[in-house]
Amino acid sequence: DIQMTQSPSTLSASVGDRVTITCRASQSISSWLAWYQQKPGKAPKLLIYKASTLETGVPSRFSGSGSGTEFTLTISSLQPDDFATYYCQQYDSYWTFGQGTKVEIK
Amino acid sequence: EVQLVESGGGLVQPGGSLRLSCAASGFAVSGTYMIWVRQAPGMGLEWVSVFYNEGDTYYADSVKGRFTISRDNSKNTLYLQMNSLRAEDTAMYYCAIDRYSGSLNYFDYWGQGTLVTVSS
Numbered sequence: 001d002i003q004m005t006q007s008p009s010t011l012s013a014s015v016g017d018r019v020t021i022t023c024r025a026s027q028s029i030s031s032w033l034a035w036y037q038q039k040p041g042k043a044p045k046l047l048i049y050k051a052s053t054l055e056t057g058v059p060s061r062f063s064g065s066g067s068g069t070e071f072t073l074t075i076s077s078l079q080p081d082d083f084a085t086y087y088c089q090q091y092d093s094y095w096t097f098g099q100g101t102k103v104e105i106k
Numbered sequence: 107e108v109q110l111v112e113s114g115g116g117l118v119q120p121g122g123s124l125r126l127s128c129a130a131s132g133f134a135v136s137g138t139y140m141i142w143v144r145q146a147p148g149m150g151l152e153w154v155s156v157f158y159n160e161g162d163t164y165y166a167d168s169v170k171g172r173f174t175i176s177r178d179n180s181k182n183t184l185y186l187q188m189n190s191l192r193a194e195d196t197a198m199y200y201c202a203i204d205r206y207s208g209s210l211n212y213f214d215y216w217g218q219g220t221l222v223t224v225s226s
Contacts, residue, residue, distance in 0.1 A: 034212035043200055043216035044151065049207075055214065087151055091211040094164075095141070097151040 002026055002090050006098035012106040019075040021101045023088035028068045032092040035064055035073045038100075039084045047086075048073065078103070108132035108215045110201050115220030122191050126220055128184040128201030136179040139210035142186050144197035145219075154199070155186060156210060169195075191224045198222075 003026040013019050023033065031051040036044035046055045048064040051071055061076045075082055083105055088098040114126040128140070142154040155175040156164040163175050174187040184201055198221050202213035 032211070043202075043219060044213070045216075046212060046214045049212040089151070089212065095153040095210075097153075099150045 002029060002093055002096050004088055004090055004096050004098040006086075006088060006101050008101060009099065010102045010104060012104050013078050014106045015078055015080060017078045017106075019078050019082075019103060021073045021086055021088075021103075023066075023071045023073070023098050025069045025071075025090055025092075029090045029092035031067045032090055033064075033066070033071050034089045034091065035062075036087045036089065037082075037084045038087065044087060075103075108203075108205065110203070110215060110217035112199065112201055112217040112220035115199065115222045117223045117225065118191055119226050120192060120224055122224070123187070123189045124191065124222060126186040126188065126199055126222070128186075128217055130182045130184065130203075133203075133205070134179070135177055135182050135184055138203050138205070140177070140184045141202050141204075141210060141213065142175065142184075143200045143202055143213070143216075144195075144222075145200070146194075146197040149197075152197075157184060158210070188222070191222075193224050196222060196224045 005024045007022050033051045035048040038044045047058050052064045063074045085100045085102045087100050090096050109131045111129045139158050141156045144154050145151050157175045172190045176185045198219040200219045202216045204210050205214050
């Protein structure tokens with residue numbers, strides 16, 4: 001099974017900050033990686049797929065990069081609506097999610 | 107507009123059974139791969155079961171032999187029959203689809219979830 005590890009688990013940031021979340025796969029997954037945002041009591045929302053393709057309607061301040069085993073999600077200028085938990089998910093072999101990164105207000 | 111609406115969750119004793127439903131609208135379940143994903147309280151996401159168009163089904167090791175996924179095309183609904191429930195099955199259960207990639211890769215539509223609590 002492919003394991004996905006995110007870091008950090010929690011990130012404290014202020015509005016306007018540049019934020020980067022890392023996701024590492026236990027083996028190469030090429031670019032078969034998605035990122036989601038989840039707010040309390042809500043279902044996850046797809047942000048990015050194929051490592052760097054922005055889902056329709058997602059603000060351009062979100063971007064993804066990486067391939068193989070290391071990936072990043074970057075929020076270029078954190079907005080109040082962005083405080084949430086973020087998950088990566090591989091779809092190279094079945095589907096595995098990272099444990100999540102909570103972005104909280106500093 | 108695509109919508110997924112889960113129902114059927116509730117409180118059940120260990121060893122008991124529940125059947126979850128995921129009613130779809132805005133698309134035909136007969137032409138769509140669908141997945142159940144669960145999230146234990148305060149925890150991350152875990153895939154549970156998948157229904158492919160051809161009728162192929164897959165299960166996570168944690169539920170294999172206890173859960174059964176099925177589909178009723180006439181009702182445009184996906185189901186998850188859960189038997190021999192354990193405390194560790196306590197979670198919010200979501201159904202989700204991959205609308206556009208032609209397979210089941212990433213999930214662009216999710217239901218609101220239905221909560222299953224297994225406790226005596």
